[in-house]
Amino acid sequence: MCQPTFTQEETREINALQSELLTSMSPYFQADDVKKIEELFGRIQLSGHIERNVFGLNPMLLGLQTAKIAIEETGLKRDGVIAILLHSCESTLHMEPEETEHLFGTGVRHILHGLDRVQQLYLRTPVVESENYRNLLVSFAEDMRVILIMIADRVNLMRQIRDTDKEEEKRRVSEEASYLYAPLAHKLGLYKLKSELEDLSLKYLEHDAYYLIKEKLNATKRARDAYIERFIGPIDEKLRAAGLRFHMKGRTKSIHSIWQKMKKQKCGFEGIYDLFAIRIIIDAPPEKEKMQCWQTFSIITDMYQPNPKRMRDWLSVPKSNGYESLHITVLGPENKWVEVQIRTERMDEVAERGLAAHWRYKGVKGESGIDEWLNNIRSALESNDDLQMMDQFKMDLYEDEVFVFTPKGDLLKFPKGATVLDFAYSIHSNVGNRCVGGRINDKLVPVREPLRSGDQVEILTSNNQKPKRDWLQIVKTSRAKSKIRLALKETQVKDGLYAKEMLERRFKNRKIEMEEATMSHLIKKLGFKETSDFYKQLADEKLDPNEVIEKYVEVKQALSGNAPQVPVRSAEEFNYENPDEQIALHNDDVLVVDRNLKGIDYQLAKCCNPIYGDNIFGFVTVNGGIKVHRANCPNAPELRKRFGYRIVRARWSGKGTSQYSITLRVVGNDDIGIVNNITSIISKEEKIVMRSINIDSHDGLFGGILVVQVDDTSRLEALIKKLRTVKGVKQVERV
Secondary structure: OEEOOOOHHHHHHHHHHHHHHHHHOOOOOOOOHHHHHHHHHHHHHHHOOEEOOOOOOOHHHHHHHHHHHHHHHHOOOHHHHHHHHHHHOHHHHOOOHHHHHHHHOHHHHHHHHHHHHHHHHHOOOOOOOOHHHHHHHHHHHOOHHHHHHHHHHHHHHHHHOOOOOOHHHHHHHHHHHHHHHHHHHHHOOOHHHHHHHHHHHHHHHOHHHHHHHHHHHHHHHHHHHHHHHHHHHHHHHHHHHOOOOEEEEEEEOOHHHHHHHHHHHOOOHHHOOOOEEEEEEEOOOHHHHHHHHHHHHHHHHHHOEEOHHHOEEOOOOOOOOOOOOEEEEEEOHHHOEEEEEEEEHHHHHHHHHOOOHHHHHOOOOOOHHHHHHHHHHHHHHHOOOOOHHHHHOOOOOOOOEEEEEOOOOOEEEEEOOOEHHHHHHHHOHHHHHOEEEEEEOOEEEOOOOEOOOOOEEEEEEOOOOOOOHHHHHOOOOHHHHHHHHHHHHHHHHHHHHHHHHHHHHHHHHOOOOOOHHHHHHHHHHOOOOOHHHHHHHHHOOOOOHHHHHHHHHHHHHHHHOOOOOOOOOOHHHOOOOOOOOEEEOHHHOEEEOOOOOOOOOEEEOOOOOOOOOOOEEEEEOOOOOEEEEEOOOOOHHHHHHHOHHHEEEEEEEOOOOOOEEEEEEEEEEOOOOHHHHHHHHHHHOOOOEEEEEEEEEEOOEEEEEEEEEEOOHHHHHHHHHHHHOOOOEEEEEEO
């Protein structure tokens, strides 16, 4: 909205404020600052045109009014004040950042940049009542003076719109003052501005409630002041008689806080008995602080009856934020309840300067980073210095957090490094599971694109998409990681069920009944600890269903007693070629033992699986049988050391014709077709049968376990030599 000329009233007020402001700030201005500002303002006034805001207010006048509030209430100095004046007339002056820096320096340009960033953020019209938005606002501001200017500007705007007829805009501005600017002012310790923002917003939003409470307070003010005097008079006398040094002050609750209490307690004005509180602040040395606080407590409770339900002892156990105080409610004259707070000068300073007691337990929450940052500002404000620290201060906040918008304007918080995929899972697990990418600020990006504060993010999905294991390396939030793990587990279960159904169909086609007990035995025999892992390998086609069925038949025969017996026999059945030395085994395999060892059972030890051709020895077990071990068995040294008297010499004799199960470990590069090359060599070997193969690939390398059946070591050694010639195979060894 444009208005061609300044009104006479506006011109008078602008000239008066400009003169007052430039005079009060002259100690802080540089040599030509006043002249430059007067020239810029003169240029605007000469043009006779200025772009007014939605309420029809003159921005030049608003800037001067805001600057006055900022100087008086926040202590802003040169850079901040000049930035306010330039920003208020930005649309009319059209100054480039370089020109601003040339005229007024880097500090002013930096503050203006922060104000512009906040303005751009604000134009997105998100849900600004959230705590996340307050935090994003502060992080976007970059310089803390930007926040102080914003608060002063809103206080001024709230003062000026009292008589406007723009009700809808007035409501919006008032709501923002209540849930955005007042909490920021409270955190900064700007209690006067905070109370004004809250009271004015209540006045505009709930007119009747505001004036009802205001009239009630005015009507009772004289009586209330007189009551406070009657209440504290005897206390003052007793405390002085006790030799304590102290001062007392009474404070009336703000209209806004009274209204909040009325709504919470669902009562009228008369039902609020703690319209005011008495604070007793003791000047005590550190070693006597608690003693004198409790002494004061004792004196007061001797005079007035306390309400034990409303006592708060933050003296013995301070709050986590460091707040220390004794709060008691006592029955004063005329049977009225009065809240009394007892603390020392140090405790009061911690409570006031440390953002501790008030805003936290009143429910205004914040992040630890912003608390520390705002507390630094607050200390600067209250130290009454020249705020040079503020001029040099740059925000180092939210290094570990980013805030981004949804397409609807909602604001979400993520850890630094979070990606589009984290954003997708924060919306819903189904959105995350089907995420194929995103659109950040209307630009297409992949799922691994990192998020940045202020981004607007939209998720793109596809019904064909499924979670992948490498997604766990992309996401940063624990929520996304847990959702991905759950989805992967569900996918594995589904794939496992599919593999199981497929295997059952194969069994049915071959007219073989599939028994759970036998299958469980087979799965364990194949080296799987979990049944789900077995079916997953089937689903991933790492196991051949036909081979599984063949092994199932073998296991079933073995369990039913129909399979060929393992060579475990009595020595009495041996055919002796040399009665003095040899005991013949079935299939012409002969085990030679010490003479006189007749009629003794033997077994091949499973720890080393000896086969025909291996150097062997016998070990007499506790039940009288003999276990046959390879000479290089891993257990051989310990057996010889501890049980040398139970070792018997042994050797093979005759020709080996039995089949022995041998396990080989193969390691190499994961080249295309390497599995086929290995299995092809084994299948071409006579009298060698492959029982199972289990290969795992990782980072370009593979490790495999092969179980084959051979009849002697010569064939085994020949097989190992051939396997070592396969391209990509690095190592083949017998397990």
